Amino acid sequence: MADSGNRASTVYHDAAKTLKGKITLDGVNVFYGPDQAIYNVSMVIPDRSVTAFIGPSGCGKSTILRTINRMNETIDIARTKGSIRIDGEEINSKAVDPVILRARVGMVFQKPNPFPKSIYDNVAYGPRIHGLASAKRDLDGIVETSLKKAGLWDEVADRLDQPGTGLSGGQQQRLVIARAIAVSPEVILMDEPCSALDPIATAKIEELIDELRENYCIVIVTHSMAQAARVSQMTAFFHMGDLVEYGPTEDIFTNPHEPRTQDYITGRFG
Amino acid sequence: MINRTDIQAAVEARLAKRYRAEGRFRLFGILAILAAISVLLLLIGSIASQSIPAFRVNELTLPITLEAARVDPAGDGSAASLRRGSYNSLLQEALRAEFPEIEDRDQLRELFGLYTPLNSARLQNHVLDHPELVGQTIDFTFPISDDADLYLQGRTTASSEAAPGLVATPSSTTGEVRIFANSNVFSPIVSDIRARLTTQAEELEDRAERYVARATNSASDEARIGLTREAEQARIRAASLRGLAEPGGLSVNMSPELPSSLIRMNGGIIDITRITDSGRTAEGRVLVALDNTDTGDDWTIWTLDVPQAERRITDAQIAWAETLRERGRVEVGFNTYLFTNADSREPELAGVLGAVIGSALTMLVTMFLAVPIGVATAVYLEEFAPKNRLTGFIEVNINNLAAVPSIVFGLLGLAVFISLFGLPRSAPLVGGMVLALMTLPTVIISSRAALKAVPPSIREAALGVGASRLQTVVHHVLPLAAPGILTGSIIGLAQAMGETAPLLMIGMVAFVADAPSLSIGGLTEPATVMPVQIYLWSDGAERAFEPRTAAAILVLLALMIMFNAVAVFLRRRFERRW
Structure with a gap:
């Protein structure tokens, strides 16, 4: 711990003050067995906006994302230290049930991973296990709204009973977003949601992210700096497990304070 | 710098060799498959042809x-x-x-x-x-x-019937009888018998010589004395055979060591015991009464090639069986006894029903023990257990258990289930428990492989929408792993169904003449299973158990194929893509 203390990450959240903070990370360290992957990260992620995590491969941006809904716990050797609060409520403690947390913090993965079930069942799964709808009609309503919010309703309304795996990659990713929305989360985490998609599908997803921003706090990990610039309001740059620089997207891309950020966004490394 | 054309020449030179290597590889593969198929066909063909009489x-x-x-x-x-x-x-x-x-x-x-x-x-x-x-x-x-x-069914002896077409007269219709012919119609039988006796005598003399040769080479006195005595006995026997075969003798006696000759005449059957009068007269006893003592040329000599002493059915029984068949009292039909009866000491009444029911009960016990426990173990180890030294140790041991000889499980069953728990011997319950122990490692290993093959993205997806670990496993992972788990379990069960050794240890090798009832109560009744039944029959003294053994093997193979067909069907049915 003493070791990590020497590597305190620089945090810029002046701009975040203007927006309402949703998630607060305070001195977060993540270890995989004996290796430390994240060094003392502290940041405030604003609500109803898109925050992008950028950085070279292996910099820990996915790891930090996965601490927010405690998905890292599913890896045996991973340990998370430090404080993570959503709306001021500590989530990184034994007292918090990860199941409840994950109902509040939805997640979309790099590769579209619909269940090998019908489109309807894919979206209805979350509400079903959480008991969000008692009647079939309520459940139908949730499925329809979720699919509409994910911009997929018009394409699949007439074939809800067909397997979700039969859709195209872009449609599958939107289905997965609909599945995440269906449990009415407050935060949606997206781990490189467009890396497996073609440019047209990517454009659709980005459009969707922009719409979803109205209602949710969205955190997106991306390899594409252009995408970060297009969809996000806040950008965090990670390098070697450190949060190097964090601020409004415009500032990061036009006027980075740190030389490493400068080098990365200008393409000198990464 | 290497020239572009040089590279091309070098590649081309090696190309032919590469294609030849590939061709050889394919050829070997095809040959291997052909060899396997032909051996399999040979095996099944020989079993099937052996089983026909059953x-x-x-x-x-x-x-x-x-x-x-x-x-x-x-x-x-x-x-x-x-x-x-x-x-x-x-x-x-x-x-x-x-x-x-x-x-x-x-x-x-x-x-x-x-x-x-x-x-x-x-x-x-x-x-x-x-x-x-x-x-x-x-x-x-x-x-x-x-x-x-x-x-x-024509499996005991070749028989031939010849009509001499010459006139002969029987002396009586029953009892001891003489048949007088006015020519030497029986002399071919006499000369045949003499030829056979001479051959047998020569064989004995050869044997005597070999004994003598071995005796002179032998080092120990004891062996030399024994061999000399054997040689002497063979010589005496040969001399007596030669005496019987002496040409010019007026009569010859039939003996059980020689092919049998019977006469069919006037609706009856006579067994020849002696031929006299230079082949003009046959003496014998009536096996099936003659209608009358009329003289005629409408009669036949019926020869059975295998001597009576070398078969288990006498001349008289053959004559009666043939007569019953001619009278329509004996009819051949499909052997339903084989499928509706349990085991019997008498092959004609023996059937596989008892063993099939025993196998079914045993398999039920095995299935209800091995599959749930095995799948639960696999799910726990794969999805819930922390990866530490203890689980690693357990894993190694499970893998080792799969390689333990099955008879060891039988010993375990005998020591624990029967001696310690006092469960009944020869019962499908204990057999099923022992086989379940044997099947568990197979079920666990194949289930773990099936669970491992489920992509982690499915687990992440389920956990990501807030499913608990158990919900993730039950709703998503298990259904996707089901085809693999089913296949592995069914293969394990099929293996258990063909297992004999462990069941010998717990007394399921007993002769059980009553089929166990196909119910809960049947679980503790004495029973046997298909492979043990095959083992028992293959050891049966009666020749008729031989085809029945082959038939039982076919029944077991058919059951196995059915099992595997179910496995294939279930796999197809549940297979889903992700």
């Missing part, structure tokens, strides 16, 4: 008068009284009625050897089921003895 059976149908006084001694028609009836004597009388000429006790015993007295129990059961039949005459059908059955 699927057919010759059955006797005789009219039986169920006299009230005989079957119902108490006269009240009660089951207890019907059970005391003398059914075997009814069968004996019915058979005797076919051959009233037989009076000699020994011959009668031979005649009754044409069926097994176990059939009287079948007749008794028939009467118990239908008490209204008492006093009536019924046609009762029962299998002829296994030896007669094999003979009638």
Whole structure:
């Protein structure tokens, strides 16, 4: 711990003050067995906006994302230290049930991973296990709204009973977003949601992210700096497990304070 | 710098070699598959051809008068009284009625050897089921003895019949009889017998010489004395055979060591015992009464190539069985006994039903123990258990258990289930438990492989929408792993179904003549299973068990194929893409 203390990450959240903070990370360290992957990260992620995590491969941006809904716990050797609060409520403690947390913090993965079930069942799964709808009609309503919010309703309304795996990659990713929305989360985490998609599908997803921003706090990990610039309001740059620089997207891309950020966004490394 | 054309030349030079290597590889592959298929076909073909006699059976149908006084001694028609009836004597009388000429006790015993007295129990059961039949005459059908059955199916001896076309006269219609011919019609038999006797004598003399040679080379006195004695005995026997074969002798005696010759004449059958008068006269005894003593040329000499001493059915029994067949009393049909009866000491009544039910009960126990425990273990180890030294140790041990010889599980079952827990011997319950132990590692290993093959993205997706770990496993992982788990479990069960060794240890090798009931109670009744039944029959003294062993193997193979077909069907049914 003493070791990590020497590597305190620089945090810029002046701009975040203007927006309402949703998630607060305070001195977060993540270890995989004996290796430390994240060094003392502290940041405030604003609500109803898109925050992008950028950085070279292996910099820990996915790891930090996965601490927010405690998905890292599913890896045996991973340990998370430090404080993570959503709306001021500590989530990184034994007292918090990860199941409840994950109902509040939805997640979309790099590769579209619909269940090998019908489109309807894919979206209805979350509400079903959480008991969000008692009647079939309520459940139908949730499925329809979720699919509409994910911009997929018009394409699949007439074939809800067909397997979700039969859709195209872009449609599958939107289905997965609909599945995440269906449990009415407050935060949606997206781990490189467009890396497996073609440019047209990517454009659709980005459009969707922009719409979803109205209602949710969205955190997106991306390899594409252009995408970060297009969809996000806040950008965090990670390098070697450190949060190097964090601020409004415009500032990061036009006027980075740190030389490493400068080098990365200008393409000198990464 | 390497020239562009040089590179091309080098590649081309090697290309032909590469293609040849590939061609060779394919050829070897095809040859291997062909070899495997032909060996398999040979195996199944030979088993199937051996089993043919087991699927057919010759059955006797005789009219039986169920006299009230005989079957119902108490006269009240009660089951207890019907059970005391003398059914075997009814069968004996019915058979005797076919051959009233037989009076000699020994011959009668031979005649009754044409069926097994176990059939009287079948007749008794028939009467118990239908008490209204008492006093009536019924046609009762029962299998002829296994030896007669094999003979009638042409499996015992080659036989030939020749009509000399010369005039001959029998001296009587029953008992001892002489047949006078006015030419030496029987001399071919005489010369054949003499030739055979001479050959046998020569063989014995050769053997005597070999013994002498070995005796001179032998180092130990004891061996030398023994060999010399053997040689002496062989010489004496050879001399006596040569004496019998002496040409110019006026008569020759038939013996059980020689092929049998019978005469069919005037509707009867005579067994030749002696030929005299330079082949003009045959002496013999009547097996089936002649209609009359008329002189005629319409008669035949019937030769059975295998000597009586080398077969289990006598000349007389062959004559009677043939006569019964000619009279329409014996008919060949599909052997239903093989499928409706349990094991029996008599091959003609032995069936696989008991073993099939035993196997089914045993497999049920195995399935209900091995599959849930195995799958639960696999799910726990794969999805829930922390990866540490303890689980690693458990994992290694499970893998090792899969390689433990099955008989060890049998010993374990004997020591723990029978000696310690006091469970009954020979019971499908214990057999199923032992086989479950044996199957567990297979089920666990294949289930773990199936669970591992489920992409982690599915687990992440389920956890990501807030499913608990158990919900993730039950709703998503298990359904996706189900085809693999099913396949592995069914293969494990099929393996258990073919297992013999561990069941020998817990007493399932017993002779069980009653099929266990197909119910919960049947689990503790003595039973045997298919592979053990095959093992028992393969050891059976009666020749007729040989085809039945092959037939039982076919039944077991058919069950196995059904099992595997179910596995393939289930895999196809549940297979889903992700």
